[in-house]
Amino acid sequence: MSEKFDFKQHDFYTNRELSWLDFNYRVLEEAKDKTNPLLERLKFLSITQSNLDEFFMVRVASLAKLAAVNYAKPDASGLTADAQLKAVNLKAHKMLIKQYNTLNRSLIPAVEQLGVRLKNRDTLDERQAQFVKNYFHDELYPVLTPMADDSSRPFPFIANNTMNIALRLNDGERDKELYATIPVPNSFPRIIALPGQTNEFILLEDIIKMFASRLFINYQIKEQTVFRVIRDMDLDVAEEDTSNLLKEVQQQLKKREHGNVIRLEVENNSSQKLLNRLVKELGAKRFAVYEINGPVNLTFLSELVKKIKGLDDQKYSAFTAHQALPLSSDGDIFAAIRQQDWVMQHPYDKFDSVVNFIGQAATDPAVLAIKMTLYRVSGNSPIIKYLGMAAQNGKQVTVLVEVKARFDEQNNVHWAQQLEKMGCHVIYGLLGLKTHCKLSLVVRREQGGIRRYMHMGTGNYNDATAHFYTDMGLFTANSDMGIDATNIFNMLSGYSKPPYFHQLHISPQGIRDFINDRLDQAIAVAKQDKTALVRMKMNSLSDQQIIAHLYEASRAGVKIELIVRGICCLKVGIEGVSDNITVHSIVGRFLEHSRIFIFDLDHEVSTYLASADMMTRNLNRRVELLFPINAIPTKSKVNQIFDTMWNDNVKSRILQSDDSYQRIDRRGIAKMSSQDVFIKNAERQMKAEKEDESPTTSENFKPLLSPKNQPNLLSDEGSDE
Incomplete structure (x- = not known):
């Protein structure tokens, strides 16, 4: 070779x-x-x-x-x-x-x-x-x-x-x-x-x-x-x-x-x-x-x-999104995050939890500071109101508003001016770069000292689009990530250049370097005849260098599974180049917007979420964030979500070697729409919690079998099981 x-x-x-x-x-x-x-x-x-x-x-x-x-x-x-x-x-x-x-x-x-x-x-x-x-x-x-x-x-x-x-x-x-x-x-x-x-x-x-x-x-x-x-x-x-x-x-x-x-x-x-x-x-x-x-x-x-x-x-039937009680307005959201990490998947999990995070921080006497990036927000954003309330309550509030967010410029200029009037410190990011990362940091004084709480997401802090965009987010109080988040905000607001980050990966360049490093590791594992599986979900894949590296990994024997909703400049079926690459695209009721990156190298699995697609602009000219999912329950949940989407045979199309996208042949197998499965899971969780049941993550989010072996969840008869 x-x-x-x-x-x-x-x-x-x-x-x-x-x-x-x-x-x-x-x-x-x-x-x-x-x-x-x-x-x-x-x-x-x-x-x-x-x-x-x-x-x-x-x-x-x-x-x-x-x-x-x-x-x-x-x-x-x-x-x-x-x-x-x-x-x-x-x-x-x-x-x-x-x-x-x-x-x-x-x-x-x-x-x-x-x-x-x-x-x-x-x-x-x-x-x-x-x-x-x-x-x-x-x-x-x-x-x-x-x-x-x-x-x-x-x-x-x-x-x-x-x-x-x-x-x-x-x-x-x-x-x-x-x-x-x-x-x-x-x-x-x-x-x-x-x-x-x-x-x-x-x-x-x-x-x-x-x-x-x-x-x-x-x-x-x-x-x-x-x-x-x-x-x-x-x-x-x-x-x-x-x-x-x-x-x-x-x-x-x-x-x-x-x-x-x-x-x-x-x-x-x-x-x-x-x-x-x-x-x-x-x-x-x-x-x-x-x-x-x-x-x-x-x-x-x-x-x-x-x-x-x-x-x-x-019309589509209305459904009840899941609201985790500890993250609701009636719960103590900071105690919940101290106890465990939480992965959210919207719109199946209510975006209210993210709003509550900022809302409780605005009125909590123990909260000292709130720092947040805003790329696109709704026309009547409750988050903006809570940030203003926090500033008026004497908290240090710093908000990066990206006023160059395409077609939201006027709306964001308005909100930047309103936030300043309410007493927030408003910044506009780094010279020549759009700030596209989705990051919130709450600094709280507690009995044991200062503690940082974070929310990081794949999508915008927009309560309107959260009803029809599929996105994921992580609540965590991980101390290393907290230090990294503080350094990111110092970099955005001042002249700080952190020499390294503990767990977070930042573009420009940082995410590209991370993906390249992981692909190199996968290639090395594959050359030892060990299992090497790379799974990625994104909106668009167009960066030539990343695609070339995926080709190199495929040629070395790495199995690559990609879910790409929109642009995909990679070609499949090129002999000796992309034989090991399969590309799915899901287009359905909700706009697929989450970004997931999973690396299974000799059965050692690492899982990440990100705000960035694999596009040159995201990797070179934007401030983007890629973050790990570390806790076993949350990692399992994200991996199961990817599995479910990969097994979708209703709204998924598979990229062919002639660049066409073909629906999956369902003859002899049960229908399975991932978005419908997630809706059913959310409603099942809500029903269980209303009946005072307390299912664990693995109980209320059961991993799916392959389509031909699983029960017929979405048959024409509409079976619930």
């Missing part, structure tokens, strides 16, 4: 952007999947649109900028920026066709059978027509602003992700063709409920089109078409001086609204003349024009689902 084998050949890598589109196709599969509740399928289709919007605003925008300056360096797969830009748009056009085929051929007919209808001018009954007329004159007409487009009035600025109606008109007196635009006001709901039948609706833009002639008296409307643009929304913040970072972010937020047009969506009944005019005035590339066979911007489907009445049986 040659030690000089080239693991960085272009043929060994999938393009990152095309791999992301493959992930969005997997989300689209959920919209098509008839085993999902019908209204949830509408939401999945809506998610494919919101995913694409952000993808184009950031990733495709970045490619467009590189292509514009003829950036020639290829990516790991060998594609230049220009080639990637064209390939991405080609694949996205194919996705568009599948999105609207799913809507028009499958979902709309299905919801119509249940009495849900999107109506238009031709299908309104008399009562509804009168309602729409009154709605236009009483509500819309005073707000609408028609924008003429002629020699004295230039084409209006079209803001990112706004709905607009382009019009071609005729001046009856001079028989002259004119153009205008009506911005669809975003201060109104896009879905308007109609009187009469319970679930009949009309789109806001259709009402405006019905009565647009009232805005152009003495002009004849020849054509109307709805359009929308997606602009370059990537924030470009110069960080030479972090003292002005807040002001710089605020200035860049204003500039961002005027980014270049990356995608133009327009109804497919538009004339070539009107389409050409839009392309010219907006500066859009021809390959970036998307002609839509239906309502523009499918995110309206999520709004529609919220307004549909009486069809709760067509």
Whole structure:
């Protein structure tokens, strides 16, 4: 075996952007999947649109900028920026066709059978027509602003992700063709409920089109078409001086609204003349024009689902998340953490425990200080309120708010200012780096001296997304980790450069070094013909160096099991290179967001959680955290969680050598959806605790057998056992 084998050949890598589109196709599969509740399928289709919007605003925008300056360096797969830009748009056009085929051929007919209808001018009954007329004159007409487009009035600025109606008109007196635009006001709901039948609706833009002639008296409307643009929304913040970072972010937020047009969506009944005019005035590339066979911007489907009445049986059933009593608001959370480490898995374990951790610290007289990193928080965050309360109660409160968190910049700037007003010390991190780690430290004076309590997590301190993102976290009072956590905050707030960390691993570089070291150990074990198993779960795998090292480990005989929800630039099935690598992707009810790393080297198992994916930006340009799960019960729980997900045969797809993802052939084996299993476990725990039972971790979280040997937990008969 040659030690000089080239693991960085272009043929060994999938393009990152095309791999992301493959992930969005997997989300689209959920919209098509008839085993999902019908209204949830509408939401999945809506998610494919919101995913694409952000993808184009950031990733495709970045490619467009590189292509514009003829950036020639290829990516790991060998594609230049220009080639990637064209390939991405080609694949996205194919996705568009599948999105609207799913809507028009499958979902709309299905919801119509249940009495849900999107109506238009031709299908309104008399009562509804009168309602729409009154709605236009009483509500819309005073707000609408028609924008003429002629020699004295230039084409209006079209803001990112706004709905607009382009019009071609005729001046009856001079028989002259004119153009205008009506911005669809975003201060109104896009879905308007109609009187009469319970679930009949009309789109806001259709009402405006019905009565647009009232805005152009003495002009004849020849054509109307709805359009929308997606602009370059990537924030470009110069960080030479972090003292002005807040002001710089605020200035860049204003500039961002005027980014270049990356995608133009327009109804497919538009004339070539009107389409050409839009392309010219907006500066859009021809390959970036998307002609839509239906309502523009499918995110309206999520709004529609919220307004549909009486069809709760067509949604996911609500479930009761588990709340460990010692970590509840009625328990003594610090006594519970002193007694043992706790691993949480959200949303199956309530996020309330994390909120309670900060809440109890805010009012506990023994607490001296709270230190915390915040990357994304909700719009009405209880954690923010508790941090402010703690400061007002005289505790030392230091909060690192990452004001460069993409698309949360404005929200985070607001919270940074509010925290400062409440008396907290607010810091913005290190020069040139985003702080993405999820870390809370509470310092408490106790009888035996100062004790540190920590929460470390894989996901954001966001009580809203914690209901539909799967994430994991650790509560611990481990003294070595406490020292490490203190050093991390000193590094973030001051000039400290700790020479080493006892147990925690920090990016930039620290996590990469750790993963590389573990892979080297696995290779050494495999070369001795001993068991070497590496298991990783993450959102994305795109870093070329890490992938090359995984190839090297596979070639040496290390068995590698990867669960990668989204981007995966690694290829499987390359003879002599990735024969020992298997990649699963789980896409289901909840967004898989946790990061797990397990190394079984000659039956010595070590387990870790992290905030970082194996992406270059996370390993090189962000402050990230990887932390060990040391206690036997908690380690067992995390390993069992990975086992359960690995054995998923309902929502899991397996990566093939041709880069496609195929569902698992379930013939002869029981259905097993990991997310449904976790829900059942959570409900079983809650039921047991309500009956005053006290099951141990191993009793209430039973390890799963292989799918073909386990009881049929999720059969069509719905067995509970």
